[in-house]
Each structure stands twice: as structure tokens, then as C-alpha cells.
Amino acid sequence: MLSKMLLGRYIPGSSIIHTLDPRAKILAVVLFMIIVFFANHWTGYGLLVLFIIMLTKSAGLSLRFLFNGLKLILILLLFTFFMHLFFTKGGTVLVNGGFFTIESAGVINGLYITTRLVLLVLITTIMTLTTSPLQLTDAIERICKPLKAIKVPVHEIALMMSISLRFIPTLMDETEKIIKAQSARGSTFMTGSLGSRLRALTPIFIPLFISSFKRAEELAIAMEVRGYQGEEGRTHYRILNWQIRDTVALIAMIIFGIILWMIRQ
Numbered sequence: 001m002l003s004k005m006l007l008g009r010y011i012p013g014s015s016i017i018h019t020l021d022p023r024a025k026i027l028a029v030v031l032f033m034i035i036v037f038f039a040n041h042w043t044g045y046g047l048l049v050l051f052i053i054m055l056t057k058s059a060g061l062s063l064r065f066l067f068n069g070l071k072l073i074l075i076l077l078l079f080t081f082f083m084h085l086f087f088t089k090g091g092t093v094l095v096n097g098g099f100f101t102i103e104s105a106g107v108i109n110g111l112y113i114t115t116r117l118v119l120l121v122l123i124t125t126i127m128t129l130t131t132s133p134l135q136l137t138d139a140i141e142r143i144c145k146p147l148k149a150i151k152v153p154v155h156e157i158a159l160m161m162s163i164s165l166r167f168i169p170t171l172m173d174e175t176e177k178i179i180k181a182q183s184a185r186g187s188t189f190m191t192g193s194l195g196s197r198l199r200a201l202t203p204i205f206i207p208l209f210i211s212s213f214k215r216a217e218e219l220a221i222a223m224e225v226r227g228y229q230g231e232e233g234r235t236h237y238r239i240l241n242w243q244i245r246d247t248v249a250l251i252a253m254i255i256f257g258i259i260l261w262m263i264r265q
Contacts, residue, residue: 009169010132016245017059017130022139024246025127028253032123035257036116038264045115047260052122059130069125070118077114084110128165137162138238167215174211178204 012018017025039045056063070077090105128136141158148154182203 009129011061011129012132013060013130015058015060015130017055017126019245020249021240021242021246022131022135023143023240023242024249025131026136026139026143028249029123029127031250031253031257033120035253035260036119038257038260039112039116040264044260044263045112047256047263048119049115051256052119052126055123055126059126061126061129066122066125070121073117073121077117080117081110081114084113133162133166134238135240136165138240142240163219167212170215171208171212175204175208178207 036048039048053063056066085102085106086100088106088109089101089103091108092104093101094104094107095102131139137158140161141154144152144154144158
């Protein structure tokens with residue numbers, strides 16, 4: 001299942017989404033995160049879902065492939081839904097269990113909030129799948145450039161975020177290899193009591209931490225050997241070019257938000 005994790009992965013392509021400026025994609029995702037909270041009934045959520053489907057097709061991605069990545073957060077989605085199901089009151093009583101009740105407002109709010117989480121995860125996943133970590137680093141650095149006036153180390157922060165995104169799939173692949181190796185040696189992770197399962201994870205975490213620190217040390221040495229000393233004195237090999245289609249994409253996102261706001265009213 002770890003191999004299905006999509007966050008941090010990049011799939012090269014030539015779709016219209018791939019060719020957008022990474023700054024435009026980041027700003028569009030931020031706008032979408034705001035727009036999601038404009039929806040307050042099924043018409044709005046239906047438009048949001050339709051928008052995600054159109055965006056997925058425009059990026060040349062498969063919906064099945066994208067939704068498979070949600071399996072890793074399935075527990076969070078179920079927890080969110082059941083929290084609203086049992087603790088949000090209002091509307092018609094659907095189930096009366098004595099010490100607990102399930103009411104229609106709980107079901108509706110649970111579905112609304114769960115749908116919002118799914119939409120937020122999907123839009124972020126589409127951005128990372130269609131934008132390389134290097135492009136994200138450059139875009140974050142350009143967007144946050146005004147913060148340099150108050151001595152914020154924008155370049156270093158962007159670099160750390162890029163490295164973190166880059167190593168998420170690497171660590172997931174490493175974890176899966178360790179699990180397979182330990183399973184081949186007879187270790188079991190899904191049977192026994194909770195305590196025994198937690199103890200069985202020790203042979204996974206120890207080599208994973210060792211491998212992570214080793215990779216971090218190798219990366220630090222490689223950067224030092226190449227003379228990396230932060231942003232000072234550095235030039236940019238990759239130049240970001242804002243084009244008309246990037247402006248059109250942001251305007252379209254703003255118009256979409258206005259439509260949802262009007263529907264909300």
C-alpha cells in the first residue's frame with residue numbers, strides 16, 4: 001500500500017496542466033482551498049467534484065490511479081465522518097440507540113466535511129504529480145521573495161520543503177522494502193495483540209531511521225562538496241516564465257469561486 005502513496009511523486013507529461021507556471025499552480029491551489037469552503041450544499045460540492053474530474057483529465061491522469069492514493073488516508077476520512085455522525089445533532093433522528101443517536105444533520109455534515117478533505121487532498125496531489133520538486137522550490141522561493149525584506153530565509157525554507165517532498169516517496173519505498181525483508185525472515189505485523197504488533201514494528205523503524213540519517217548525511221556531503229553555501233552569490237539556472245495561459249488559469253479559478261459564492265447565497 002505504501003507504494004501507492006502519491007504525495008511527493010512527479011509524473012512527467014506534456015499536458016496543459018504540466019506546462020503551467022508552478023507559481024500559477026500554487027496560487028490556484030490556494031484559491032481552490034478557499035473556494036472549497038464556499039460550498040454549503042450538494043450543488044456546490046457537485047461542481048467541485050466535476051472541476052476535479054476535468055482537471056484530472058486535463059492533466060492526463062487516471063481517476064482510478066488518483067483515488068488509489070486516498071487509501072492511505074482512509075482511516076482519517078472514516079474518523080472524520082463518524083465524529084460528525086455521532087456528535088453533530090440536528091434534523092431528523094435516524095437511529096436511536098439509547099445512549100447515542102444518529103441524526104440527519106450528522107450524516108450530512110459528515111459527508112460534507114469528508115468530501116472537503118478528499119477534494120483538498122486531490123487538488124494537492126494533482127499539483128505535485130504535475131510539478132517537479134525543483135519547480136515547486138523555485139515557485140515557492142519566487143512567491144515568498146518579498147519576505148526577504150524582513151530577513152526570512154526564503155531560499156533555505158524552499159530548499160527544505162523541496163527535499164522533504166522529494167524524499168517522501170523514497171522513504172515510503174524504503175519502508176516497503178524493509179517490511180518485505182522482515183516478512184521474509186518470518187516477522188508478522190498483522191497478527192497478535194496490539195502490544196506484540198507494536199513491538200514487531202521495531203525491526204522496521206530502526207533500519208528506517210538509520211537509512212534516513214545516512215541519506216541525509218550523504219546529501220549534506222554532496223551539497224558541501226559542490227560548494228553550496230545558501231543563496232548568497234547563486235544564480236538561477238531555471239527561469240520561470242509567466243505566460244498568458246497562467247493568467248487565464250487564475251482568472252478562471254476566481255470566476256469559479258464567484259460562481260460558487262453566488263450559489264451559496
